[in-house]
Structures are given as structure tokens and as C-alpha cells.
Amino acid sequence: MHIEIEEGMHVVARGKAALIVGPVDADSVEVLLLSTRQKITVGLNEIEFITVPKRSTGGPELLYLTRLESESNDQEIQLALRRYEVLSRLHRKEISVAQAAEEIGVTRSHVYKLRAKHDESMGYCTQLVQRRGNKKNSRHLDPALEKEIEAVLETFRERAGVTFAEVWRAVQKACMSLNLKCPVRRTIRNRMKSSFTRKEVTRLKYGREVAAQMHDSRPGKYKATKPLEWVQTDHTLVDYEVLTDDRSDIIGRPWLTLFIDVYTRVILGYYLSLHPPSTLSVACALAHAVMPKEDFLRRLNLSGFKYPMYGPPSMVYMDNAKEYRSHKYLSSLDRAHIGYDHRPLGKKHFGGHVERLIGTMMNKVHLLSGSTMSNTVIRKRLARDRKPTQTFTEFARWFALEVMEYHSTVHSEIKKTPLQAWQDYYGPHGVVPFPPQITDAHQFRLNFMPQEYRNIRPGGIEFKTRFYWDPVLDPFIGEKKVLMKYDPFSLKQIWVQLDGQFIAIPFADMTLPDITLEEHRAKVLSSHSLEPGSFGDAQAAEAHSEAGRIESTSIKKTRAAKKQLAAKVEYQKEFSSAVVVKKEKKVAPDYSLPPKPFKGGV
Structure with a gap:
């Protein structure tokens, strides 16, 4: 049976008799509880319909009285209460009509009118004074x-x-x-x-x-019981522009991928990149979350600080972006025995913890000179001299320090610092002394490392403008499309699959310093080197244009000459009998005379 939800309909809301007041949104309505005359908002799934879906005649009247009550002032309510109390006594025949008129202060005929409106089930609302004039929400248009x-x-x-x-x-x-x-x-x-x-x-x-x-309603929430049980991840475009290494130009805004542990609110891992989110950035952020951070801090020259949060999560919760649904990434999670789940489509609040963390970190970024802020309205109020000042490497180090500051700041939800919450569980005096460890760290990193195919040349393997070499490559010189993997956090070596196993191949030039993938991207974006075949200056372009004009002019002249010669031949054929062509007499040169210099030009 189908039921139309209408205003004034009798229903049962949260186990109590109620009347439908009106809709709030697509999923909830406002109801009036008959027992307390209280208006509340309930979801459609919290309503039970009466067996006979027929509206009571008292429903609309009660709704009207309730609205009248909400529009009345204290003085009118006190008057209604006084009249209701006197009329109730009159109804029980404790006083006469004359006594009631005297107590209320009206005539006897008016007491009869008030008694006609009196209803014990409706309460004092029946005695409220109805104001004259147009009623609220009344309509007078055609x-x-x-x-x-x-x-x-x-x-x-x-x-x-x-x-x-x-x-x-x-x-x-x-x-x-x-x-x-x-x-x-x-x-x-x-x-x-x-x-x-x-x-x-x-x-x-x-x-x-x-x-x-x-x-939208958001009933209930998931509550984690220990660290690494529930981890959320998401991306954001950082509200800051970084400079090239020589500080002459702006590269652009970096992307940030975050992993947050819901129980402790720690930033378990993150990855800053100069390219849009991809499987690479997600895998790098997850590897950073799972592995210890000593090498990471050493590369940033922050060995004096501590970042003890790491470990494989039991569940990774993410949105439905393409990179989070890629087969390669999900199969790597399966091999690492890490569970995963995706948010319902369009339900952004299911990732509320990581969304709030992103907002917290961006508020820190907004204090930097050169921040783009979160929207154009705020950006217009910035001072014009607030230009970017940091390179990508400097910003990566600054952000790492802000992460450590966040870990040591009391969180409003857990009432302690995220670092303390982590150490209360994982620590010498905690529940467990150490986080879960990866049994084969090298194999775990290989599973999540990005991969490419390269040819093995006599000089080694070229990757990111650098050559890699090891004597083990000698028997394989000339092999094409060999599978190789690399660590985006350190490009000092790559791993090449030879005879079914991955072998580490270092720099061919061992004097080269180690570099990360994003530092390499920053150098490429900041370099002004020209591609082979490019014009080096404006003169080359001008010379090329002039040469083209000479070519086009010569083509036109050649065509005109050919047409003129063809016309001359046809003319001679047509008028050969009437035209006498005088032949020029050839004069043989006299070689006994001295030569004369040539006077003329091209």
C-alpha cells in the first residue's frame, strides 16, 4: 500500500505519537510530539505509519494551535493559562458562569464563547487570542x-x-x-x-x-579501538607556489597525499609531489607510512627530530579516485595483507578525519609568504608583496617540521597530543612496545615501487638523465624492454629484473649525490635547456623566414618565365610565315687582344 506523507498526518515517530508538520529535506521531516508538544526533526526511516492512513480531523487544528502558540508572547500565554484554569474549574462545575466571568474579567456571554473553544485534550492553546489581520504565510495573489x-x-x-x-x-x-x-x-x-x-x-x-x-544526516560514527586499525587517506593541492632552484621562476603548486591514523590522529605518512595524484604518489605515501622514518629525516637534514610513527595498517579507507581503484595498487595491498575500502559515492564526510587534517595543515601553509589561500576571495585581500620564497626542497623540509609540530600539539578531540596517544599504545610503557614490523622490508618496497621498461646499452641503463651500471649487466647488453623499479625517495640505485630476480644497480658515476624523484622533477622544471633542433635566438628564426621568402619568390619567377617561353613558342608556330626572325651573327672572340675586366653584377 502506498502512503502520501501530508501535513497533519498522524504517525509514530521514535515510538511516540506525533503529527507531520512539514518536510525538512529529502530524507527527514519535522514532527510535533503530541505528548510534549515538542517539535523535532526525524528521518523517514524513524517514522511508523498508522495502520489506517487517514488524517484525523484534529490534526490540522492542533498544528494551527501549535503555530499560534509559537507566535504568541509571554503576556498572551499567561492570559491563556489563566483562562484555561478557570474554564477547567467551570467544566468540573466547581464555580458558576458568573464567578468565572468575574475571575477572568469578561462578560457572562463571552464566557460562553470561551467555553465553546475549551478542550481538555488540546490544553491552554485553545484559549490563545487570535490576532486580527493577515495570518502568517497567507497568500492573496490570483x-x-x-x-x-x-x-x-x-x-x-x-x-x-x-x-x-x-x-x-x-x-x-x-x-x-x-x-x-x-x-x-x-x-x-x-x-x-x-x-x-x-x-x-x-x-x-x-x-x-x-x-x-x-x-544531510550523519547518524553514528566509526570509533577505532587501537592505532593502525583504521587509516584514512586523501589528496589535496597545496595552497602554495614553490620556486625553481635558482629562484627565478615559479614551478607551481605541489600536491600532498596524506595517511592519518584515526585512533591517534598522527600523520602516519605523506608524500609531496610536483605532479597530479597518481598510483605513484599513493604508493609512495603508503610506503612512507609503513616504513621507519630515519632515512627520510636524514635526507631532510632533520636527524635531530623524532618521527616514531610507522607500521602496516589493518584497513585503509579512501575515496573513489582513479588512483585508489587501480588494479596495480589494490593488488599490492592484497599482497601486503592490508585491507581496504572505499567511501560511498558523494559522501565526503565519510573521510572527515583526513579532510579536517588537510584543513589544519593548509591553515599553516596560509601563513607563508606566497600562499595562494583557499579561494580567490581571500586571495584578493593579500598584500601584493607576498611573493613565494621557498624552493621545493625548502618547502618539503618546512612541511616536515610542521608535521612534527602538529604531532606535539594537543588535539581537541582526543585531549592529548597525537604523539602521546601513539606512545601510550606503542612504547616502553605502552600496551605494546613496538609497532608491527614488516618481515621483508625490501620485498614490501618492491611491491609498491613504480616500474618502467628500459634497454640495456653498453654504457648501462639510462634513467632520469643518469646512467646506472654494474658488471652484472655485461651478459645482458643489448636486451630491450627490461623491467626495472626505482625508489622515488632515493634514485641512487635502481632494481632490474634479470633471470627472474631483481638486482640493485647503482649510479655509473659513483660521485653523483643521491636525489629524490621530486627533486629531479624540480630541477627539470627549473632548467632552461633547449631541446636539440631548437632555435637559440631570434636571428635564427629571422634567417629561416627570409630563406623561405627567397624560395617562394624564386618559384613564382620560374613559373612566370616558363609561361613566357611557352607563349613565345606558340606565337612563333602561329605566325612563322609572316615574321622573319633575324638571326644574330656569331662573332668569334679574338684571343690576340688583351682581356677586358668584367663590369656588372648579379
């Missing part, structure tokens, strides 16, 4: 005009990001087409508020995502 306005508003119900001016213009257009007088703007605003739910109004103005964040 029904045809009301219908047209509703039709126009209905076309905007499912739209998002619409201004009121656009709605107003649509109403004016509809009214003019029917030769109806258009109402004022305030009337249209009131019709929108009465016709649309709060969520629909927010979506119409700010978009679907903002409306979902403000109005």
Missing part, C-alpha cells in the same frame, strides 16, 4: 498567478548554483507571456522559502556539495 509562479520555481528545484536574479527574471518572463502583473521580489523570495526545503534552497544557491555538507 490563483492563476500562484500556479504560474509554482511552475517556474519547480523548474529550478533540481538545479544548483543559481542566483536569485536568474529566478526573478524567469518569473518576470512567465508573467509577461500571460499578461499578468509580476509580484515584487520579496514575494518571490517568500514563495521560494515556502516551496523549497532548506536543503533545496542551499543547493540552489551554493551547489549540491555545500547543501549535502550542511543538511
Whole structure:
């Protein structure tokens, strides 16, 4: 059986008798509890319908009295309470009509009118004074005009990001087409508020995502019981622009991939990159989360600081981005015995912990000179002299220090620092002395390392403008498309698959310093070297253009000469009998005379 939910319908909400007041959004309604006269918002799944879905005649009246009560002031409510108490005694025949009139201060005839409205089940609300004049939400427009306005508003119900001016213009257009007088703007605003739910109004103005964040219900939450049980991950584009190594140009804004442990709120691992999110950045961030951080701190020259958080998570919770659903990444998680799950589509709040952490870290970034801030409105208020000052390497070191500062700052939710929460569980005096360890760290890193195919040349294997060599490659020189893997955190060596196993191959030039993949990207973006065959200056381009003009001019002249010669031949054929061609007499040169210098030019 189908039931239409209507205003004034009797239902059972959360186990209590109630009346439907009206919709709140697509998933919830406002109800009036009959026992307490309290208005509450409940979900549709919390409502039980009466067996006979018939609206009671007292429902609308009770809703009207409830609205009347909410609109009354304290003085009117006190008067209603006094009259209700006197009329109740009159109803029980404890006093006479004359005594009731005297106590209330009205005539006897008026007491009869008040007694007619008296209802014990409705309470004192039946004695509230009804104000004169137009009632709230009353409508006085022509029904045809009301219908047209509703039709126009209905076309905007499912739209998002619409201004009121656009709605107003649509109403004016509809009214003019029917030769109806258009109402004022305030009337249209009131019709929108009465016709649309709060969520629909927010979506119409700010978009679907903002409306979902403000109005969607979020009952319950997952509560982790120990560290590494539940880890969330997400990406963000950092609100900061980094410079080239020579500080002459801006490279762009880095991307940040984060892993947060929900129980302790520690940043288990992260990865800063100069390319959009990909399987590479996700794998690097996960490897950083699982492995100890000593080498990471040493590369950043931060060995004096501690970063004791590491370990394989039991569950990684992520969104539905392409890189989080790639077969290579998910199969690597399966091989590492790490569970994973994805958020429901469109439910951003399911990753609320990592989203809030991203906001916290970006607030720190906003204090830097050169921050782009989170939106254009705030960016316009920045001072013009706030230019970027940090290279990518400097920003990576600064961000690592901010992460350590975050770990030592008391968190508002867990009431302690994330570092203390971690050490309370993993530490000499904690529940467990050490986090879970990876039995074969090298194999784990290989599983998540990015891979490429390269040819083995006599000079070694070329990768990222550097050559790698080891005598073990001698028998394999000339092999093509050999599988190799590399560690984005350290390019000092690569791993090449030879005869079914991976072998480490170092730099051919052992004097080269170690470098990370992102530092290499930063150097490539900052270098101004030209590709082979590129023009080195404007003169080359000008010479190329002039040579082209000479070629095109010579082609035109050659064509004209050929046409002139062909015309001459045809003319001679046609008029050969009438035209006497005088042949020039050839004069043999006199070689006894001295030579004369040539006077002329090209």
C-alpha cells in the first residue's frame, strides 16, 4: 500500500505519537510530539505509519494551535493559562458562569464563547487570542498567478548554483507571456522559502556539495579501538607556489597525499609531489607510512627530530579516485595483507578525519609568504608583496617540521597530543612496545615501487638523465624492454629484473649525490635547456623566414618565365610565315687582344 506523507498526518515517530508538520529535506521531516508538544526533526526511516492512513480531523487544528502558540508572547500565554484554569474549574462545575466571568474579567456571554473553544485534550492553546489581520504565510495573489509562479520555481528545484536574479527574471518572463502583473521580489523570495526545503534552497544557491555538507544526516560514527586499525587517506593541492632552484621562476603548486591514523590522529605518512595524484604518489605515501622514518629525516637534514610513527595498517579507507581503484595498487595491498575500502559515492564526510587534517595543515601553509589561500576571495585581500620564497626542497623540509609540530600539539578531540596517544599504545610503557614490523622490508618496497621498461646499452641503463651500471649487466647488453623499479625517495640505485630476480644497480658515476624523484622533477622544471633542433635566438628564426621568402619568390619567377617561353613558342608556330626572325651573327672572340675586366653584377 502506498502512503502520501501530508501535513497533519498522524504517525509514530521514535515510538511516540506525533503529527507531520512539514518536510525538512529529502530524507527527514519535522514532527510535533503530541505528548510534549515538542517539535523535532526525524528521518523517514524513524517514522511508523498508522495502520489506517487517514488524517484525523484534529490534526490540522492542533498544528494551527501549535503555530499560534509559537507566535504568541509571554503576556498572551499567561492570559491563556489563566483562562484555561478557570474554564477547567467551570467544566468540573466547581464555580458558576458568573464567578468565572468575574475571575477572568469578561462578560457572562463571552464566557460562553470561551467555553465553546475549551478542550481538555488540546490544553491552554485553545484559549490563545487570535490576532486580527493577515495570518502568517497567507497568500492573496490570483490563483492563476500562484500556479504560474509554482511552475517556474519547480523548474529550478533540481538545479544548483543559481542566483536569485536568474529566478526573478524567469518569473518576470512567465508573467509577461500571460499578461499578468509580476509580484515584487520579496514575494518571490517568500514563495521560494515556502516551496523549497532548506536543503533545496542551499543547493540552489551554493551547489549540491555545500547543501549535502550542511543538511544531510550523519547518524553514528566509526570509533577505532587501537592505532593502525583504521587509516584514512586523501589528496589535496597545496595552497602554495614553490620556486625553481635558482629562484627565478615559479614551478607551481605541489600536491600532498596524506595517511592519518584515526585512533591517534598522527600523520602516519605523506608524500609531496610536483605532479597530479597518481598510483605513484599513493604508493609512495603508503610506503612512507609503513616504513621507519630515519632515512627520510636524514635526507631532510632533520636527524635531530623524532618521527616514531610507522607500521602496516589493518584497513585503509579512501575515496573513489582513479588512483585508489587501480588494479596495480589494490593488488599490492592484497599482497601486503592490508585491507581496504572505499567511501560511498558523494559522501565526503565519510573521510572527515583526513579532510579536517588537510584543513589544519593548509591553515599553516596560509601563513607563508606566497600562499595562494583557499579561494580567490581571500586571495584578493593579500598584500601584493607576498611573493613565494621557498624552493621545493625548502618547502618539503618546512612541511616536515610542521608535521612534527602538529604531532606535539594537543588535539581537541582526543585531549592529548597525537604523539602521546601513539606512545601510550606503542612504547616502553605502552600496551605494546613496538609497532608491527614488516618481515621483508625490501620485498614490501618492491611491491609498491613504480616500474618502467628500459634497454640495456653498453654504457648501462639510462634513467632520469643518469646512467646506472654494474658488471652484472655485461651478459645482458643489448636486451630491450627490461623491467626495472626505482625508489622515488632515493634514485641512487635502481632494481632490474634479470633471470627472474631483481638486482640493485647503482649510479655509473659513483660521485653523483643521491636525489629524490621530486627533486629531479624540480630541477627539470627549473632548467632552461633547449631541446636539440631548437632555435637559440631570434636571428635564427629571422634567417629561416627570409630563406623561405627567397624560395617562394624564386618559384613564382620560374613559373612566370616558363609561361613566357611557352607563349613565345606558340606565337612563333602561329605566325612563322609572316615574321622573319633575324638571326644574330656569331662573332668569334679574338684571343690576340688583351682581356677586358668584367663590369656588372648579379
